[in-house]
Amino acid sequence: MNCVKILSVRIIFDPTEISRPTAIALGNFDGVHIGHRRVIAPILPTALDDRHLTSTVVSFAPHPQEFFSNQPRQLLAPFEEKVSLLADLGVEQLVLLPFNAALAKLTAAEFIQQILIKSMQVEMISVGCDFRFGKQRQGSINDLQQIWGDRLTVIPEQTMNVGTSNQAVRISSSNIRAALAEGNIDLANALLGRPYNLLGEVVYGKQLGRTIGFPTANIAIPEAKCLPRDGVYAVQVLINNAHPYISGVMNIGMRPTVNGNLRSLEVHLFAWQGDIYGQRLNVELKQFIRPEQKFESLDALQSQIHQDCQSAQRYLDTEQLCTVPQ
Numbered sequence: 001m002n003c004v005k006i007l008s009v010r011i012i013f014d015p016t017e018i019s020r021p022t023a024i025a026l027g028n029f030d031g032v033h034i035g036h037r038r039v040i041a042p043i044l045p046t047a048l049d050d051r052h053l054t055s056t057v058v059s060f061a062p063h064p065q066e067f068f069s070n071q072p073r074q075l076l077a078p079f080e081e082k083v084s085l086l087a088d089l090g091v092e093q094l095v096l097l098p099f100n101a102a103l104a105k106l107t108a109a110e111f112i113q114q115i116l117i118k119s120m121q122v123e124m125i126s127v128g129c130d131f132r133f134g135k136q137r138q139g140s141i142n143d144l145q146q147i148w149g150d151r152l153t154v155i156p157e158q159t160m161n162v163g164t165s166n167q168a169v170r171i172s173s174s175n176i177r178a179a180l181a182e183g184n185i186d187l188a189n190a191l192l193g194r195p196y197n198l199l200g201e202v203v204y205g206k207q208l209g210r211t212i213g214f215p216t217a218n219i220a221i222p223e224a225k226c227l228p229r230d231g232v233y234a235v236q237v238l239i240n241n242a243h244p245y246i247s248g249v250m251n252i253g254m255r256p257t258v259n260g261n262l263r264s265l266e267v268h269l270f271a272w273q274g275d276i277y278g279q280r281l282n283v284e285l286k287q288f289i290r291p292e293q294k295f296e297s298l299d300a301l302q303s304q305i306h307q308d309c310q311s312a313q314r315y316l317d318t319e320q321l322c323t324v325p326q
């Protein structure tokens with residue numbers, strides 16, 4: 001059988017395995033941000049009157065941009081994370097249409113007939129208002145409207161008012177990537193509707209951290225994961241997804257002080273001791289504290305890390321005070 005099951009989402013690579021008829025949301029949904037969740041909401045089991053429809057997200061793999069440019073894309077949620085986010089929403093099936101030369105050549109009418117009607121028996125569709133499909137992106141919402149009529153939901157462009165100027169910002173994966181690249185974690189988290197997180201296993205580092213009083217868990221994360229700006233962050237961490245959260249401070253960068261030559265991502269946990277090599281950490285980003293620097297000595301680095309811990313702790317304490325229910 002050419003399908004696997006992670007959590008409760010069936011992941012389909014072979015269109016003959018699709019559970020149908022379907023209610024589908026079409027798109028790549030990188031990061032499953034607030035805008036994506038609005039597109040997916042109308043096809044979730046809780047929103048469907050017709051219980052015979054399988055709640056399905058349809059994406060292309062590889063992403064069409066990746067296929068045409070032959071360049072790997074940096075992702076807000078690499079595959080495993082995306083599946084888990086979709087499962088949390090209640091999506092029952094993820095169909096990954098193999099994007100290749102043959103699929104790229106399908107006209108909009110052929111895509112509708114062969115993929116949506118024949119392969120997937122689509123009864124209901126939800127898309128964002130800028131959705132295009134078929135050869136040279138010629139297919140538009142109108143083509144879908146003609147067939148599905150009021151069984152098509154089109155979600156208008158979603159924006160959010162942010163910052164002191166209350167400026168409207170488009171909720172989009174590219175704006176989240178740009179915010180991360182600037183270290184603007186407030187904006188990235190607001191657009192995502194949850195804290196941006198880095199998930200990975202704890203691996204061995206140079207074992208220097210313990211000698212300066214700040215052991216740091218070095219985390220290996222998927223190559224495709226979109227990283228925020230290099231520097232120091234206040235974070236909240238789960239070990240193997242077990243609560244409660246542990247506060248900490250993270251450095252991401254090249255570690256010029258110790259002549260590092262590979263980008264590393266490491267977390268020092270406050271008021272915590274133990275061996276977590278090989279465990280899985282979920283690191284939620286809360287605030288950018290400062291850029292990475294080259295220090296003259298390990299002593300200078302150590303005293304700066306001490307200050308970083310204080311800044312991070314202050315930020316996390318204030319945030320907690322602000323989120324305690326009244």
Ligand SMILES: Cc1cc2nc3c(=O)[nH]c(=O)nc-3n(C[C@H](O)[C@H](O)[C@H](O)COP(=O)(O)O)c2cc1C
Nearest residue numbers: 205206207208209216249251255256257292293308
């Ligand atoms: C809060 C924090 C801030 C850091 N800032 C810097 C920095 O500005 N420059 C730098 O070269 N390394 C920085 N580091 C990385 C240290 O060089 C690194 O933790 C130390 O070399 C131990 O590495 P190890 O885990 O491989 O033993 C920082 C680490 C932490 C935890």
Ligand SMILES: Nc1ncnc2c1ncn2[C@@H]1O[C@H](COP(=O)(O)OP(=O)(O)O)[C@@H](O)[C@H]1O
Nearest residue numbers: 204205206207209210215216217269275276277
């Ligand atoms: N408070 C802490 N924060 C992070 N890691 C800790 C802490 N206390 C103990 N450790 C353990 O120490 C290791 C980090 O020590 P360190 O000397 O920096 O070694 P490495 O260079 O291998 O990361 C972590 O992987 C973890 O197993």
